[in-house]
Amino acid sequence: MALFLHNDTALLIDAIKSSAAQAILVTGELGAGTLEVAKNIAGSSLIDIIQPTDIKGAIDTEKGAVRIVQIREMSERVQTTSQIIETVIIDGADTMGAPAQNAFLKLLEEPRKNLRFILTAHSSTHLLPTILSRVQKVPLRPISQEQSENLIHDLKMTDSRKIQQILFLANGLPAEISRLATDDHYFEQQITFAGDSRIFLQGTIAEKTVVANRYHASRAHALLFLAITRRILSHSLNAKPS
Known part of the structure:
Protein backbone atom coordinates (compact mmCIF):
# COMPACT_ATOMS: atom_id res chain seq x y z
CA MET A 1 0.00 0.00 0.00
CA LEU A 140 5.20 14.14 10.38
CA ARG A 141 2.22 16.38 9.76
CA PRO A 142 -1.33 14.99 9.60
CA ILE A 143 -2.58 14.15 6.12
CA SER A 144 -5.49 16.02 4.53
CA GLN A 145 -9.15 15.01 4.68
CA GLU A 146 -8.96 14.02 1.01
CA GLN A 147 -5.89 11.85 1.62
CA SER A 148 -7.59 10.26 4.63
CA GLU A 149 -10.63 9.41 2.51
CA ASN A 150 -8.39 7.99 -0.24
CA LEU A 151 -6.61 5.79 2.31
CA ILE A 152 -9.94 4.50 3.61
CA HIS A 153 -10.99 3.79 0.01
CA ASP A 154 -7.80 1.76 -0.49
CA LEU A 155 -8.69 -0.20 2.64
CA LYS A 156 -11.99 -1.24 0.97
CA MET A 157 -14.24 0.20 3.68
CA THR A 158 -17.94 0.59 2.84
CA ASP A 159 -19.66 1.25 6.20
CA SER A 160 -20.34 4.99 5.95
CA ARG A 161 -20.96 5.44 9.69
CA LYS A 162 -17.74 3.66 10.64
CA ILE A 163 -15.84 5.64 8.01
CA GLN A 164 -16.96 8.92 9.60
CA GLN A 165 -16.04 7.62 13.05
CA ILE A 166 -12.57 6.64 11.85
CA LEU A 167 -12.02 9.99 10.16
CA PHE A 168 -12.91 11.71 13.43
CA LEU A 169 -10.90 9.40 15.69
CA ALA A 170 -7.76 9.36 13.54
CA ASN A 171 -7.74 13.08 12.68
CA GLY A 172 -5.32 12.74 9.77
CA LEU A 173 -3.01 10.08 11.22
CA PRO A 174 -2.50 7.43 8.49
CA ALA A 175 -1.30 4.56 10.67
CA GLU A 176 -4.20 5.18 13.03
CA ILE A 177 -6.66 5.10 10.13
CA SER A 178 -5.26 1.76 8.97
CA ARG A 179 -5.38 0.24 12.44
CA LEU A 180 -8.91 1.45 13.15
CA ALA A 181 -10.08 0.05 9.82
CA THR A 182 -8.48 -3.37 10.23
CA ASP A 183 -8.60 -4.09 13.97
CA ASP A 184 -12.17 -4.32 15.29
CA HIS A 185 -11.10 -4.72 18.92
CA TYR A 186 -8.89 -1.63 18.72
CA PHE A 187 -11.68 0.33 17.03
CA GLU A 188 -14.16 -0.49 19.81
CA GLN A 189 -11.51 0.37 22.42
CA GLN A 190 -10.95 3.78 20.81
CA ILE A 191 -14.68 4.44 20.71
CA THR A 192 -14.74 3.80 24.46
CA PHE A 193 -11.75 6.10 24.98
CA ALA A 194 -13.46 8.82 22.96
CA GLY A 195 -16.57 8.59 25.14
CA ASP A 196 -14.45 8.82 28.27
CA SER A 197 -12.54 11.77 26.79
CA ARG A 198 -15.74 13.72 26.25
CA ILE A 199 -16.75 13.08 29.86
CA PHE A 200 -13.29 14.14 31.03
CA LEU A 201 -13.47 17.35 29.01
CA GLN A 202 -17.12 18.26 29.63
CA GLY A 203 -18.31 16.34 32.71
CA THR A 204 -18.60 17.25 36.36
CA ILE A 205 -15.64 17.04 38.72
CA ALA A 206 -16.98 13.73 40.06
CA GLU A 207 -17.32 12.30 36.53
CA LYS A 208 -13.82 13.47 35.61
CA THR A 209 -12.42 11.82 38.73
CA VAL A 210 -14.06 8.51 37.81
CA VAL A 211 -12.51 8.67 34.33
CA ALA A 212 -9.06 9.59 35.66
CA ASN A 213 -9.14 6.68 38.10
CA ARG A 214 -10.13 4.32 35.28
CA TYR A 215 -6.81 4.92 33.50
CA HIS A 216 -4.61 5.23 36.57
CA ALA A 217 -3.42 1.61 36.58
CA SER A 218 -2.43 1.21 32.91
CA ARG A 219 0.21 3.48 31.38
CA ALA A 220 -0.49 2.10 27.90
CA HIS A 221 -4.22 2.82 28.14
CA ALA A 222 -3.54 6.21 29.71
CA LEU A 223 -1.34 7.20 26.75
CA LEU A 224 -4.00 6.08 24.25
CA PHE A 225 -6.65 7.97 26.22
CA LEU A 226 -4.55 11.15 26.28
CA ALA A 227 -3.80 10.84 22.56
CA ILE A 228 -7.47 10.68 21.63
CA THR A 229 -8.28 13.49 24.09
CA ARG A 230 -5.77 15.70 22.25
CA ARG A 231 -7.43 14.84 18.93
CA ILE A 232 -10.87 15.74 20.27
CA LEU A 233 -9.51 19.06 21.53
CA SER A 234 -7.93 19.65 18.12
CA HIS A 235 -11.28 18.98 16.41
CA SER A 236 -13.01 21.41 18.78
CA LEU A 237 -10.47 24.17 18.21
CA ASN A 238 -10.51 23.73 14.43
CA ALA A 239 -14.32 23.80 14.39
CA LYS A 240 -14.51 27.16 16.17
CA PRO A 241 -14.79 30.20 13.87
CA SER A 242 -11.71 32.43 13.86
Whole structure:
Protein backbone atom coordinates (compact mmCIF):
# COMPACT_ATOMS: atom_id res chain seq x y z
CA MET A 1 0.00 0.00 0.00
CA ALA A 2 1.21 3.50 -0.85
CA LEU A 3 2.56 5.71 1.90
CA PHE A 4 0.21 8.61 2.62
CA LEU A 5 2.10 11.79 3.57
CA HIS A 6 1.31 15.47 3.95
CA ASN A 7 2.74 17.29 0.92
CA ASP A 8 5.26 19.24 3.01
CA THR A 9 6.38 16.05 4.74
CA ALA A 10 6.80 14.28 1.39
CA LEU A 11 9.01 17.09 0.07
CA LEU A 12 11.17 17.00 3.20
CA ILE A 13 11.57 13.22 2.97
CA ASP A 14 12.60 13.45 -0.68
CA ALA A 15 15.27 15.97 0.30
CA ILE A 16 16.46 13.79 3.19
CA LYS A 17 16.73 10.73 0.93
CA SER A 18 19.09 12.54 -1.39
CA SER A 19 21.19 13.98 1.44
CA ALA A 20 24.19 12.49 3.21
CA ALA A 21 22.55 12.74 6.64
CA GLN A 22 24.16 10.33 9.10
CA ALA A 23 21.26 10.45 11.54
CA ILE A 24 17.57 11.24 11.02
CA LEU A 25 14.83 11.71 13.60
CA VAL A 26 11.25 11.01 12.48
CA THR A 27 8.72 12.40 14.96
CA GLY A 28 4.96 12.20 15.04
CA GLU A 29 2.17 11.55 17.48
CA LEU A 30 0.89 8.06 18.18
CA GLY A 31 -0.69 6.80 14.95
CA ALA A 32 1.33 9.01 12.60
CA GLY A 33 3.22 6.03 11.17
CA THR A 34 6.76 6.95 12.22
CA LEU A 35 8.13 3.43 11.75
CA GLU A 36 6.64 3.03 8.26
CA VAL A 37 8.13 6.38 7.24
CA ALA A 38 11.51 5.35 8.65
CA LYS A 39 11.37 2.12 6.64
CA ASN A 40 10.48 4.10 3.53
CA ILE A 41 13.48 6.40 3.99
CA ALA A 42 15.79 3.45 4.63
CA GLY A 43 14.60 1.47 1.64
CA SER A 44 16.84 -1.42 0.64
CA SER A 45 19.67 -0.12 2.87
CA LEU A 46 17.85 -1.27 6.05
CA ILE A 47 19.84 -3.88 7.98
CA ASP A 48 18.34 -3.75 11.48
CA ILE A 49 15.38 -2.45 13.49
CA ILE A 50 15.76 -1.97 17.23
CA GLN A 51 12.49 -1.70 19.15
CA PRO A 52 11.49 -1.25 22.80
CA THR A 53 11.53 -4.44 24.88
CA ASP A 54 10.41 -5.55 28.30
CA ILE A 55 12.95 -6.53 30.96
CA LYS A 56 13.05 -10.08 29.56
CA GLY A 57 13.96 -8.86 26.08
CA ALA A 58 10.60 -9.42 24.39
CA ILE A 59 9.41 -6.70 22.00
CA ASP A 60 6.98 -4.39 23.81
CA THR A 61 6.22 -1.21 21.88
CA GLU A 62 3.52 -0.11 24.35
CA LYS A 63 5.30 -0.31 27.71
CA GLY A 64 8.89 -1.28 26.89
CA ALA A 65 12.10 0.69 26.41
CA VAL A 66 15.11 0.61 24.11
CA ARG A 67 17.80 -0.61 26.48
CA ILE A 68 21.54 -0.08 26.71
CA VAL A 69 22.23 -3.76 26.02
CA GLN A 70 20.44 -3.42 22.67
CA ILE A 71 22.55 -0.40 21.73
CA ARG A 72 25.77 -2.17 22.72
CA GLU A 73 24.87 -5.31 20.78
CA MET A 74 23.96 -3.24 17.73
CA SER A 75 27.22 -1.31 18.04
CA GLU A 76 29.15 -4.58 17.81
CA ARG A 77 27.14 -5.73 14.78
CA VAL A 78 27.89 -2.59 12.76
CA GLN A 79 31.62 -2.32 13.43
CA THR A 80 32.63 -3.69 10.04
CA THR A 81 32.71 -0.99 7.37
CA SER A 82 30.46 -1.56 4.37
CA GLN A 83 31.02 -0.40 0.80
CA ILE A 84 27.34 0.52 0.54
CA ILE A 85 25.01 2.55 2.75
CA GLU A 86 23.57 0.57 5.66
CA THR A 87 20.72 1.85 7.81
CA VAL A 88 19.70 0.98 11.36
CA ILE A 89 16.29 2.09 12.66
CA ILE A 90 15.84 2.74 16.38
CA ASP A 91 12.08 2.70 16.83
CA GLY A 92 10.81 4.44 19.95
CA ALA A 93 14.11 6.20 20.54
CA ASP A 94 12.39 8.43 23.09
CA THR A 95 12.07 5.38 25.38
CA MET A 96 15.85 5.16 25.79
CA GLY A 97 17.12 5.99 29.27
CA ALA A 98 20.22 8.11 29.81
CA PRO A 99 22.67 5.15 29.71
CA ALA A 100 21.29 3.91 26.37
CA GLN A 101 21.29 7.43 24.93
CA ASN A 102 24.89 8.02 25.97
CA ALA A 103 25.92 4.71 24.41
CA PHE A 104 24.17 5.69 21.19
CA LEU A 105 25.73 9.15 21.29
CA LYS A 106 29.18 7.55 21.04
CA LEU A 107 28.16 6.05 17.70
CA LEU A 108 27.19 9.50 16.46
CA GLU A 109 30.39 11.08 17.74
CA GLU A 110 32.54 8.43 16.05
CA PRO A 111 30.60 7.81 12.83
CA ARG A 112 31.33 4.74 10.74
CA LYS A 113 31.51 5.25 6.99
CA ASN A 114 28.31 4.37 5.12
CA LEU A 115 26.31 3.80 8.32
CA ARG A 116 23.10 5.75 8.84
CA PHE A 117 20.67 5.82 11.76
CA ILE A 118 16.98 6.64 11.64
CA LEU A 119 15.33 7.29 14.99
CA THR A 120 11.58 7.41 15.54
CA ALA A 121 9.89 9.13 18.46
CA HIS A 122 6.49 10.41 19.49
CA SER A 123 8.25 13.23 21.35
CA SER A 124 11.80 14.55 21.14
CA THR A 125 11.70 16.09 24.62
CA HIS A 126 13.16 12.96 26.24
CA LEU A 127 16.18 12.86 23.93
CA LEU A 128 19.51 14.40 24.93
CA PRO A 129 20.26 17.81 23.38
CA THR A 130 23.57 16.36 22.15
CA ILE A 131 21.63 13.76 20.15
CA LEU A 132 19.10 16.27 18.84
CA SER A 133 21.91 18.51 17.60
CA ARG A 134 23.24 15.67 15.43
CA VAL A 135 20.06 14.56 13.67
CA GLN A 136 18.09 15.78 10.68
CA LYS A 137 14.51 16.22 11.89
CA VAL A 138 11.47 14.96 9.98
CA PRO A 139 8.24 15.96 11.78
CA LEU A 140 5.20 14.14 10.38
CA ARG A 141 2.22 16.38 9.76
CA PRO A 142 -1.33 14.99 9.60
CA ILE A 143 -2.58 14.15 6.12
CA SER A 144 -5.49 16.02 4.53
CA GLN A 145 -9.15 15.01 4.68
CA GLU A 146 -8.96 14.02 1.01
CA GLN A 147 -5.89 11.85 1.62
CA SER A 148 -7.59 10.26 4.63
CA GLU A 149 -10.63 9.41 2.51
CA ASN A 150 -8.39 7.99 -0.24
CA LEU A 151 -6.61 5.79 2.31
CA ILE A 152 -9.94 4.50 3.61
CA HIS A 153 -10.99 3.79 0.01
CA ASP A 154 -7.80 1.76 -0.49
CA LEU A 155 -8.69 -0.20 2.64
CA LYS A 156 -11.99 -1.24 0.97
CA MET A 157 -14.24 0.20 3.68
CA THR A 158 -17.94 0.59 2.84
CA ASP A 159 -19.66 1.25 6.20
CA SER A 160 -20.34 4.99 5.95
CA ARG A 161 -20.96 5.44 9.69
CA LYS A 162 -17.74 3.66 10.64
CA ILE A 163 -15.84 5.64 8.01
CA GLN A 164 -16.96 8.92 9.60
CA GLN A 165 -16.04 7.62 13.05
CA ILE A 166 -12.57 6.64 11.85
CA LEU A 167 -12.02 9.99 10.16
CA PHE A 168 -12.91 11.71 13.43
CA LEU A 169 -10.90 9.40 15.69
CA ALA A 170 -7.76 9.36 13.54
CA ASN A 171 -7.74 13.08 12.68
CA GLY A 172 -5.32 12.74 9.77
CA LEU A 173 -3.01 10.08 11.22
CA PRO A 174 -2.50 7.43 8.49
CA ALA A 175 -1.30 4.56 10.67
CA GLU A 176 -4.20 5.18 13.03
CA ILE A 177 -6.66 5.10 10.13
CA SER A 178 -5.26 1.76 8.97
CA ARG A 179 -5.38 0.24 12.44
CA LEU A 180 -8.91 1.45 13.15
CA ALA A 181 -10.08 0.05 9.82
CA THR A 182 -8.48 -3.37 10.23
CA ASP A 183 -8.60 -4.09 13.97
CA ASP A 184 -12.17 -4.32 15.29
CA HIS A 185 -11.10 -4.72 18.92
CA TYR A 186 -8.89 -1.63 18.72
CA PHE A 187 -11.68 0.33 17.03
CA GLU A 188 -14.16 -0.49 19.81
CA GLN A 189 -11.51 0.37 22.42
CA GLN A 190 -10.95 3.78 20.81
CA ILE A 191 -14.68 4.44 20.71
CA THR A 192 -14.74 3.80 24.46
CA PHE A 193 -11.75 6.10 24.98
CA ALA A 194 -13.46 8.82 22.96
CA GLY A 195 -16.57 8.59 25.14
CA ASP A 196 -14.45 8.82 28.27
CA SER A 197 -12.54 11.77 26.79
CA ARG A 198 -15.74 13.72 26.25
CA ILE A 199 -16.75 13.08 29.86
CA PHE A 200 -13.29 14.14 31.03
CA LEU A 201 -13.47 17.35 29.01
CA GLN A 202 -17.12 18.26 29.63
CA GLY A 203 -18.31 16.34 32.71
CA THR A 204 -18.60 17.25 36.36
CA ILE A 205 -15.64 17.04 38.72
CA ALA A 206 -16.98 13.73 40.06
CA GLU A 207 -17.32 12.30 36.53
CA LYS A 208 -13.82 13.47 35.61
CA THR A 209 -12.42 11.82 38.73
CA VAL A 210 -14.06 8.51 37.81
CA VAL A 211 -12.51 8.67 34.33
CA ALA A 212 -9.06 9.59 35.66
CA ASN A 213 -9.14 6.68 38.10
CA ARG A 214 -10.13 4.32 35.28
CA TYR A 215 -6.81 4.92 33.50
CA HIS A 216 -4.61 5.23 36.57
CA ALA A 217 -3.42 1.61 36.58
CA SER A 218 -2.43 1.21 32.91
CA ARG A 219 0.21 3.48 31.38
CA ALA A 220 -0.49 2.10 27.90
CA HIS A 221 -4.22 2.82 28.14
CA ALA A 222 -3.54 6.21 29.71
CA LEU A 223 -1.34 7.20 26.75
CA LEU A 224 -4.00 6.08 24.25
CA PHE A 225 -6.65 7.97 26.22
CA LEU A 226 -4.55 11.15 26.28
CA ALA A 227 -3.80 10.84 22.56
CA ILE A 228 -7.47 10.68 21.63
CA THR A 229 -8.28 13.49 24.09
CA ARG A 230 -5.77 15.70 22.25
CA ARG A 231 -7.43 14.84 18.93
CA ILE A 232 -10.87 15.74 20.27
CA LEU A 233 -9.51 19.06 21.53
CA SER A 234 -7.93 19.65 18.12
CA HIS A 235 -11.28 18.98 16.41
CA SER A 236 -13.01 21.41 18.78
CA LEU A 237 -10.47 24.17 18.21
CA ASN A 238 -10.51 23.73 14.43
CA ALA A 239 -14.32 23.80 14.39
CA LYS A 240 -14.51 27.16 16.17
CA PRO A 241 -14.79 30.20 13.87
CA SER A 242 -11.71 32.43 13.86
